[in-house]
Amino acid sequence: MKVKSMLLVFGLAVTGLLARSASAQEARVTVESTKSYEQTVEKLKGAVNQGGMMIMGQVDQGNMLSMAGLKLKATLFLVGNPTVGKKLFEQDHGVGLFVPLRVFVYEDKDGKTYLSYDKPSALLKQFNNQEIDMVAGMLDQKLQGLAQMATH
Amino acid sequence: MVIPMKTLKTGLLLVVTLAAASVGPLIFPAAQAGHGTMSPLATYLLLPAVGLLIVTALLSWKSMSPVGRAIVWGGLAGAIATIGLEVVRLSGFKMGYMPGNLPRLMGVLLLNRFALGPSIASDLAGWAYHFWNGASFGIIYALLLGTSRRWVGLVYGIVVGLGFLVSPVVASLGVGYFGLQFSAGFPITVLTAHAVFGLMLGMLAHRFLPAQPSVIMTELQLSRIFRAVKTEINTEKEFR
Numbered sequence: 001m002k003v004k005s006m007l008l009v010f011g012l013a014v015t016g017l018l019a020r021s022a023s024a025q026e027a028r029v030t031v032e033s034t035k036s037y038e039q040t041v042e043k044l045k046g047a048v049n050q051g052g053m054m055i056m057g058q059v060d061q062g063n064m065l066s067m068a069g070l071k072l073k074a075t076l077f078l079v080g081n082p083t084v085g086k087k088l089f090e091q092d093h094g095v096g097l098f099v100p101l102r103v104f105v106y107e108d109k110d111g112k113t114y115l116s117y118d119k120p121s122a123l124l125k126q127f128n129n130q131e132i133d134m135v136a137g138m139l140d141q142k143l144q145g146l147a148q149m150a151t152h
Numbered sequence: 153m154v155i156p157m158k159t160l161k162t163g164l165l166l167v168v169t170l171a172a173a174s175v176g177p178l179i180f181p182a183a184q185a186g187h188g189t190m191s192p193l194a195t196y197l198l199l200p201a202v203g204l205l206i207v208t209a210l211l212s213w214k215s216m217s218p219v220g221r222a223i224v225w226g227g228l229a230g231a232i233a234t235i236g237l238e239v240v241r242l243s244g245f246k247m248g249y250m251p252g253n254l255p256r257l258m259g260v261l262l263l264n265r266f267a268l269g270p271s272i273a274s275d276l277a278g279w280a281y282h283f284w285n286g287a288s289f290g291i292i293y294a295l296l297l298g299t300s301r302r303w304v305g306l307v308y309g310i311v312v313g314l315g316f317l318v319s320p321v322v323a324s325l326g327v328g329y330f331g332l333q334f335s336a337g338f339p340i341t342v343l344t345a346h347a348v349f350g351l352m353l354g355m356l357a358h359r360f361l362p363a364q365p366s367v368i369m370t371e372l373q374l375s376r377i378f379r380a381v382k383t384e385i386n387t388e389k390e391f392r
Binding site: 064 | 245251270
């Protein structure tokens with residue numbers, strides 16, 4: 001009996017871990033670009049602008065890591081819109097951990113360029129707020145469109 | 153015991169000069185220790201200190217003051233000696249013994265563009281700051297230790313290198329005590345680079361300022377002051 005309950009607990013834990021891992025994988029969107037790294041970055045900047053959003057900041061990891069002797073092409077963009085951000089922050093200030101949104105463009109070891117982001121709906125559902133969920137759903141669509149424009 | 157006015161004035165000049173020369177080498181470890189950030193420290197402390205040293209050198213040049221000569225020739229010797237340091241440091245970096253390219257890191261911090269990485273402007277700023285530090289250490293060397301004995305430069309360089317290894321800069325790189333968590337090559341490269349710097353500094357300073365004793369000791373006549381104080385102490389003991 002004791003062994004059975006231990007096995008049950010163990011099984012539940014493993015299932016939970018696998019579900020969490022699968023959920024994390026679902027949240028991640030990675031799109032392979034048909035363009036070079038530099039072209040993808042330029043197209044992304046244009047797409048963000050056309051999509052009614054702004055690049056609020058960027059972290060050029062490739063250039064940063066060149067100081068450590070690594071050759072890498074990778075930039076993280078902080079993308080957002082103050083009006084939309086205001087709606088989210090009005091509901092819960094904690095959204096600041098995820099907003100502005102992070103969009104990552106990088107060239108992988110295979111020489112191909114990828115654009116990657118975590119779905120806002122997956123990141124923000126932890127706040128259990130209907131208004132936030134609605135806005136997050138809209139942002140999912142925005143980012144999807146953005147990713148398509150930047151990579152094709 | 154009365155200290156002559158001239159000695160007091162010279163003492164003040166020396167203190168101010170040493171303080172100004174120390175600003176450059178200190179702002180980087182200060183920033184990495186969390187006491188401010190490089191960009192404003194450079195703007196509000198380093199640049200005025202550089203200006204002060206230039207003005208001091210110009211004003212004391214005509215009178216052939218040892219302080220003015222120490223600033224110019226000690227500074228030049230230190231800046232040139234930094235080339236020797238760089239030969240070793242860059243070689244170590246190419247061989248993977250250094251965790252990062254420090255002048256480039258200093259540059260992005262000076263221009264407050266860490267997130268964007270280096271640019272031509274930040275590289276120029278970083279290198280200028282790096283060579284200014286070499287000049288500063290040269291000025292301090294000439295003022296404190298004099299240029300009579302060339303071998304003193306070697307010891308001085310190694311001490312500076314050791315100081316760097318235990319400074320907040322190395323701590324902030326996350327490479328462990330003396331950088332040994334990164335590679336044994338790290339402290340070896342750093343100490344070798346600074347030894348070469350010190351050796352070149354000693355030789356060049358001797359060449360530019362032959363046989364100049366420590367400005368502190370001579371200008372402040374410290375040996376005379378020590379003797380005077382000792383005489384007073386002995387006199388007091390006799391009266392008792």
